[in-house]
Amino acid sequence: MIRHIVLTKFHAEVTKAEIDSLFVKLAELQNHIAGMRGFDGGVSVSPEGFEQGFRHGFSIDFDDAAARDAYLEHPEHKALGGQLVGLLEGGIAGLVVFDLVVDRSA
Numbered sequence: 001m002i003r004h005i006v007l008t009k010f011h012a013e014v015t016k017a018e019i020d021s022l023f024v025k026l027a028e029l030q031n032h033i034a035g036m037r038g039f040d041g042g043v044s045v046s047p048e049g050f051e052q053g054f055r056h057g058f059s060i061d062f063d064d065a066a067a068r069d070a071y072l073e074h075p076e077h078k079a080l081g082g083q084l085v086g087l088l089e090g091g092i093a094g095l096v097v098f099d100l101v102v103d104r105s106a
Helices: 016-031 065-073 075-086
Strands: 002-008 036-043 056-062 095-101
Touching (some): 002 065, 016 036, 016 075, 036 065, 056 065, 065 075
Antiparallel strands (some): 002 056, 002 095, 036 056
């Protein structure tokens, strides 16, 4: 399984409603991409305070790399990704993406 982790640094004027709407649209891609599951998103609740301005994030689980790659190439993902980058401080600099192989059998 691949866990796709995205951390974001939104402009201060971006509203909670805008963020929630974008996350809902990203989650709805599950209905169009086989092997995409487990979308979770929201604001950091870490007591450590090491977010470095990356206060929101989301993760998506994919059955395998092929499902993740289908998501990356999907036209709606590309459109939503462009929307996301437009809401971030510094554009692409306000984004961290990290993919992790998760072994459920361990």
